Amino acid sequence: MEWVRRTAPGWRGSPRSTEDAYPEPVRGDGDGWVMSESGARFWGRYGAAGLLLRAPRPDGSPAVLLQHRAAWSHQGGTWGLPGGARDSHETAEQAAVREAHEETGLAVELVVVRTAVVTAEVAGVGGTHWSYTTVIADAPEMLETEPNLESAELRWVAEDEVGALPLHPGFAASWDGLRELIATIPLLTNDPR
DSSP states (O other): OOOEEEEEEEEEOOTHHHHHHOSSOOOOTTOSEEEBTTSOEEEOBTBEEEEEEEEEOTTSOEEEEEEEEOTTSTTTTOEEOSEEEOOTTOOHHHHHHHHHHHHHOOOGGGOEEEEEEEEEEEEBGGGOEEEEEEEEEEOSSOOOOOOOTTEEEEEEEEGGGGGGSOBOHHHHHHHHHHHHHHTTSOOOOSOOO
16 A cells, blocks of 8 residues: 655644634544444544654654553554544544544644654445544653553653554554654654744
């Protein structure tokens, strides 16, 4: 499969995006399953997006923020990216940053989106289409996180150590390609504040 890459240089997340869209906690209109022609189910009526957030470790090498998915969740017990369903009014970048904020408590004003790449696509029943977009972003440091109920754990992991974890199957399938891509994007180390 050939990936589709969109560049969004300098885009910054904003905690207001979630508050503006949902002034009170409600379920988004993207929540729900899409059934593929083969019978497999994929979360997100309008697709899904995840945030591949990088930050420098004390030695300057990159770390990525991973989520150990709660046992009750789809593919629970595996490691993957914070993310989830896109709502009908959101770009992939907005959805990834919103979901990451909800699942990790990240200070999203410090997140700088570098690019986005569609890493999975399937044809759904009835002519529907589902895709997963990985949004690559940088933070000036390994930001503090606070897991919500969807996470058994959140961890900053050295890029070289990601493949040793039991990865979510979709993330595992795209990790090698993502590593090649992020190797071409210099890690931002300046504080964007």
